[in-house]
Amino acid sequence: MSSAFEVRGGNRLKGEIIPQGAKNEALQIISAVMLTPEKVTIHNIPDIVDVNLLIELLGDAGVKINRISRDKCEFQADNIDQAYLQSADFKKKSGRLRGSVMIAGPLLARFGKALIPKPGGDKIGRRRLDTHIIGFEKLGARFVYDSDDNYFRLEAAAGGLQGTYMLLDEPSVTGTANIVMAAVLAKGVTTIYNAACEPYLQQLCKMLNSMGARISGVGSNLLTIEGVTSLGGCEHTMLPDMIEIGSFIGLAAMTQSEITIKNAGVESLGIIPDKFRSLGIQLEIRGNDIYIPSQESYEIQTFLDGSILTISDHPWPGFTPDLLSIVLVVATQAKGSVMIHQKMFESRLFFVDKLIDMGAQIVLCDPHRAVVIGLGRQHQLRGITMSSPDIRAGVSLLIAALSAEGKSTIQNIDQIDRGYQYIDERLRNLGADIRRI
CATH class of the missing domain: 3.65.10.10 (Enolpyruvate transferase domain)
Known part of the structure; x- marks a missing residue:
């Protein structure tokens, strides 16, 4: 009961x-630790169900987690369990959590494939994933909807993701964040127009830049991302x-x-x-x-x-x-x-x-x-x-x-x-x- x-x-x-700490920032920032094999330390984490479930999900996927206190945690994604990320257990757990969609961008960028559950979460009307998926497709990913499983499967082309110009259909915060996380490791330059520019997203871009990404236009609705080959660790404090x-x-x-x-x-x-x-x-x-x-x-x-x-x-x-x-x-x-x-x-x-x-x-x-x-x-x-x-x-x-x-x-x-x-x-x-x- x-x-x-x-x-x-x-x-x-x-x-x-x-x-x-900001819940909406936390789900993006914690997902971004999947982009690097190096250690990432995050401060001011809110101790709430949605965030704790995401941390647990990353732990199940092989991320080393050292929760120093309820609001401070070290992550190291140097040994990700690829098989787990395709498993029934992952599908079940990620399906319970809206925020799990945010790990798709990092996984696609780093490993070339990702699964996305159909969204759960709040009953506040339609919350589509179109912006995320169309963005990934523009970067060269192929996607298949598996209706038996209620899942989207994404795969990058053989040569990896390729930078491109895109105009988003709506300035979705989670959509922009997911595309940015995928684009930082893509080849060439990605330009995102009608990007969301919420403080959470600015925080994500600052964190990625401190890890070695090259994102300019932060705080505006036009982001330019020059792809890099790898990212390093960092320390980040949430708003x-x-x-x-x-x-x-x-x-x-x-x-x-x-x-x-x-x-x-x-x-x-x-x-x-x-x-x-x-x-x-x-x-x-x-x-x-x-x-x-x-x-x-x-x-x-x-x-x-x-x-x-x-x-x-x-x-x-x-x-x-x-x-x-x-x-x-x-x-x-x-x-x-x-x-x-x-x-x-x-x-x-x-x-x-x-x-x-x-x-x-x-x-x-x-x-x-x-x-x-x-x-x-x-x-x-x-x-x-x-x-x-x-x-x-x-x-x-x-x-x-x-x-x-x-x-x-x-x-x-x-x-x-x-x-x-x-x-x-x-x-x-x-x-x-x-x-x-």
């Missing part, structure tokens, strides 16, 4: 919290998780709490602090920390012409879709109204029925748009029993529960554990009444 959180809301929280940071800003506002987020990597947060400010939330950047004072109320700004504020997601440097569910929850207790427009995924708003059950005023216009009419704290949300459909909705519901009156029970919290480490313990340290049952 999976566990649940029992939350009693209404406490004001106080104190400091340190964000974990703090911007989704956690946004979640904590929202939590502080909703619960009228005074919270300092330590070591927040503020130079990599892009537009995130400003989006929360547009909801009327006060926050101060103090060096590398973010201080959120306790606020009795916060008022949503309007556009300059007085029309209702719209907050929508967009590829970086736009606003990340992962924080839209947090913004939506936080808006329920603001003064004023806001339109939340989720462009990139079609099922991310399907948790609003639970917020409506808690007493929030939300109109779900269609699968992509919801209007939130802020209650301005006139009515507190009330605690209910609910289940979490995906990682980000889970934390949004947790924030709602912490601000609600009475007891809430959140089921299916395996979803939350996939993305947030020891979240209950860390929130208890701030004064939250939350326990795992």
